[in-house]
Amino acid sequence: MTNPRDRMPQTGILIDDDPLYLRTLQRSLRKCGLRIVTATTKAEALAAAQAEPPDFALVDLRLGQESGLGLIEPLKAIRQDMRVLLVTGYASVATAVEAMKRGADDYLLKPVTVDAILRALADEMTPQPEPEVTMTPLSRLEWEHMQQALKETDGNISAAARLLGxxxxxLQRKLAKRPGPERKPDDTPG
Incomplete structure (x- = not known):
């Protein structure tokens, strides 16, 4: 008897509040032979998943004023072997840990490519080459955290500064210094 996860998924649901992003990603995944439906809200996503439980769900962390984290458990309840991939432009260790605790199978950074999605959905039993380890510099994490605070306060610098303490x-000085790229452990600043 084969495990449902031992095969490449055929159906999926993309859940994001950006309709243009959804259409673009849907088109690209359909070209790969996948049947894809989309949803822009939690309610739409759950209704679509109940109507035809997909093999996987790609869930954005931020759905307007809602959190995509709240969709992980209800989606898994609809279909226990559904692969749930959480995507976000605001990566943090805390949300990654929370996503995994709730049952997410993977955590991807936006903008996510079709190749990255397909790799995440690929057969888990297939030996994969050792991933190249990269470290996100603290300055980048801090900068992304400040960007998130700015978004929460609709770009109000004073309100974001208060929110960040x-x-x-x-805050203005730190925002002016855009952080460098991720580094491999053997890279040394020079």
Missing amino acids: MHRRS
């Missing part, structure tokens, strides 16, 4: 000018 720092002075407005300090």
